[in-house]
Amino acid sequence: MNQMMKTFAELDLSPLFSLDILRALVTLSYPEKDWEAVVPNGEVATRHREAFFRRFHRDWGEDLLCIWKREFTGQEVPHFHLYLKVPEGTAGQPARQAYEKRLTEWEEGKRASRPRWRKPSTFGLSFEQWAKKVWAEIVNHPDPVERAKHEEHGVHVKYSEEAGPINPMRMGAYLAKSFSSPYSTKGYQMKVPEQWQESGETIGRTWGHRGLQKAVTTVQISEREFNEISRLLRRLKRHVRLWDSENKEHRVLPALRREWRPRGPVIGYELDADGVLQPVQKKRRTTIRRKAMSGPNGAGYSLTPNGPDLTRLLYRYLVAKTAPPTPTDQLPAGLRGPLHERLPRRANPRVEPVPFLAA
Template sequence: MSELPQTDEVSGLVISSITVRSENIQKEDKKEKEKEKEPAVKKPRAKAKPRKKKKKKPPVISPTQKRLSEIGDTIPQVEKRSNQDTLTDYYIELTPASIRFSRKLFPLAKRSNYVERQVITQWSYKSRANMLKRLLSLDYTPLFGSEKQIPVMITLTYPGDWQTVATDGKAAKRHIALLKKRYESKFKKPLIGVWKLEFQRRGAPHTHILSSITMDLGHFQLWLSKTWAEIVAHPDENEREKHLRAGTQVKAWPDYYKETPHSISHYFGKHSSANKGGVKEYQNRAPDLWIEAGSIGRFWGYWGLVPATATALVSKEDALFMQRTLRRWHKAKREFKKVRVQRSKKIDGVIYYRMASRRVLRLSHQGGFISVPDGMAETLLAALKAHKGTPVENASETVSREPQMPNKSNSEPSSDTQVEEIQATPEKRVSLGARFKATVKRFFAPLMRIFSFKVRRDKTE
């Protein structure tokens, strides 16, 4: 190897460059140490501007809630007892389409058969009762309050290979949450409605949503199909194309179902019975894939709606009278349900099962709720006042709201005229039997007319 020429000039240049660099490094180190020794000077903070206090807007009271509060004020109430009292308190709760009775015993203690909240794996009788009780008490003014709003029923389904994208209940709930966010970002308002989770025969989940829109059904259908396919995002292109074409359905709310809590609860509850061996039982049975994964989650819910209630503390005598009156009114409707009963053959004792009809009972244990038509609360309070011997106030208004029943003959007066005649004279009081018969006749007038028409037609033929 050839050695580099070491001259004085070259060596001097190299030595000088190294010394200059080392001196610069030492100076920088001294400056940093001096900065560390110096105390840090705090800069004065700028004074924050005082925040303006936002004025709280007064709560908006809907017409439904206002009407219930007015009716609740007319209920004869009693004073609330102290927590040390061991007597039972009786409450009545009025909602837009139901009347509920409850009891509270002080001091409050857990029941002997109390069970804490568990993992949801099936649809039960209690689940259906809770759903109907809540749907009957909701205020649907935000959903159907404007004439521009078109009530629609939305159905969201999954592709044929649904196990890939909906492995458990959390995945399905996540898809619905993403759809709500897409809807809010698109239309600048939250999605309001009632939803119910069901299952097809093949096990695939699908969701029904009752909501309202302010645009054309066709344009909303196109946007919903594209958005739902993007949210589910099946990895297979063929499955994704099929899901884009047939993954959603938007239908207008049927005309024969009125936009009332009673009709909505009837629509959601007609196929939600938890009877074993029923025709639509499979719709409420979750697949084994979801049950093995853990909790299924909720089967139903609502968005953007608030219950409208009016609660009053009443005496035991008044509570029992109103319960018995409503129980007799419901019994006169003669409603039956199909139940699965066990039977055995007399010859060989073989056990078999068959479907039987049983009468539907309501308010049989001094508590519970019952679905009632509009105007039933005023009628019930008028009957209570008449039973207690107090003058019936505003009874003519209550009777005038109901349609008058035509007379069967010239000699027999209608039920409405009988009630008006009794209420016109303050000396006469409406007894329980007369009030009950008048109520039954008024509510079953159309059925009586149809039956009498068929009988007359058979006689003429």
């Protein structure tokens, strides 16, 4: 989960989360009946996913922009979640425009032979109709009845107006839920089917992105600045600011999370890696403080929904810490005057907007 969230945080998600585009959460599922016949291992599922991406580029004339994740149902049936940019218009328009361009060149004498128009099978379909038809063709269930059912119910599309949060960090957290404790409500979605494990083939990637590039800048800092920034980020992430709808105000509360820990009586025994019999305690759900930073030495990286604002805050903090002492600073506490008059005012550097900050 940490690696997935870190990778999503380093992506430039502005093409996917712009205000002038339509987004959707698309679920590509397999038939519930006899799904082992169409996807016997993870390698086949990977080929199906990549084929869907290629068909998108061919029929819509643009690269697919998405973040995706593979999960499993309670019956171990695989499916894919894609949070993507919905293309405009209908399928096949780029191919039609390219044909009309070649036809115009032929009429003007720039081509020797008249071009032929080969109408695609998905020509004129909306995105949702196209996704259902193409996914059914890719999976290609051998039973005609099951294939017809799969074409009707194999794809589910929830557009951005009804897909819930559009905050990039919240969307990443939603996709990472099944990476949590196996005792959680979505922990089963990471359980790989036994048939895939016994097939000898790779199970493939669990998550990834398409058409998005990383936006990462490396800055060398001193050890003192490293410790100060890490300490500041830990303090900022120690609490969360929540909206109280009853009192119509924001409240600052400790950042907590719940996890399963061995807290109950001994319910059995099992062998450890060294072959020693160890007692097994019953697990209970415990509320603990959420970890502020994900990484070694109390640092690592921190996720935030507004990277530029946090970057400016860190810059102001470093400017104040590295400013040379003034004669006023030598006075005893209480005689130095207001803080805003003693700190030097410097213009903030221009920071390019990024969806996340990975420090």
